[in-house]
Amino acid sequence: MINQIWKHFQRPECGWDPVPEEYAERYAKREFSALDIALVDEVAAWAGGLNGKTLLDLGGGPGQYAIEFARRGARVHWHDISENYLKVYQREAGIGKLTTASTLGYMDDATGEYDVVFNRVCWYYCVSDGAFARKVVSLVRPGGAGYLIINTDRYLENAWQRMPPLQRLKQKLFYALNDRFSLKVGHIMPSHRKIERLFRAMPLQSLETGYRGEMTMVRFRR
Numbered sequence: 001m002i003n004q005i006w007k008h009f010q011r012p013e014c015g016w017d018p019v020p021e022e023y024a025e026r027y028a029k030r031e032f033s034a035l036d037i038a039l040v041d042e043v044a045a046w047a048g049g050l051n052g053k054t055l056l057d058l059g060g061g062p063g064q065y066a067i068e069f070a071r072r073g074a075r076v077h078w079h080d081i082s083e084n085y086l087k088v089y090q091r092e093a094g095i096g097k098l099t100t101a102s103t104l105g106y107m108d109d110a111t112g113e114y115d116v117v118f119n120r121v122c123w124y125y126c127v128s129d130g131a132f133a134r135k136v137v138s139l140v141r142p143g144g145a146g147y148l149i150i151n152t153d154r155y156l157e158n159a160w161q162r163m164p165p166l167q168r169l170k171q172k173l174f175y176a177l178n179d180r181f182s183l184k185v186g187h188i189m190p191s192h193r194k195i196e197r198l199f200r201a202m203p204l205q206s207l208e209t210g211y212r213g214e215m216t217m218v219r220f221r222r
Helices: 002-009 023-032 037-045 064-071 084-096 129-138 151-159 167-181 192-200
Strands: 055-060 076-079 101-102 115-122 138-153 205-212 217-222
Touching: 023 064, 023 084, 023 101, 023 167, 037 064, 037 115, 037 138, 055 064, 064 076, 064 084, 064 115, 076 084, 129 138, 129 192, 151 167, 151 192, 151 217, 192 205
Parallel strands: 055 076, 055 115, 076 101, 115 138
Antiparallel strands: 138 217, 205 217
C-alpha cells in the first residue's frame, strides 16, 4: 500500500526522475565497461538464439545489455523509469547505429508480449514482489523465455555488514515484513526462497532457479 501511494505521486511522465544526471553518466560508464558477455551468451542460449526475436530489457538502466542484445539481432524494447538513463541509452544506441524501441515508466507498468524478457539487478524497485512476478510472466509470449538476475538475501548478507547498526536493524525489519507478510516498504530485496516460491506457483513449461555469484538466477519458458 505504501509503495502504491509513492508510485501515485512520483510519476516519470510528470518529470520525476529518481536518477540524477551526473549519477546516470557515472554509472553508465562503469556498467558499459563491465558488461558481462557471458551473461549475454547465457540469455541467448536459453532463448534459443536472439536473431529476429523481440526482447524486453525490463529496467534497462543505461542500456548496456539492451544494446548488446540488439547487436546480436534481437528487436529490443528498453523500459525503465529514468529519463536520464533513457538519454544515455538513446545516445549509445545511436552511436552503434542500432534501431531500438523504448518506453519510460515503472517496471510494474510495462506492457506488451515478447519472445524474451530480461531483468537484471533491479527487481527490488518493483512495487510488489508477487504482482511483479506475475507481470514478468505475462510479458513473455507462450513459448517464450524469461531470464532474471535478482538481488536477494545472499547479496543482502554482505550489504548489511557494511551498514551502521540502526540502519541495519531497520533494513532487516523491512526485509522480514516483506518476506513473511508481503508488506513491502521501499526498495526492499526479497529472499531467494520467496522468489523461488513465486515462480514455482506459475504455470510454466520449465523453470530453473539458482545462484549466479551473490545473485539469484531465475530462467523460465512459458
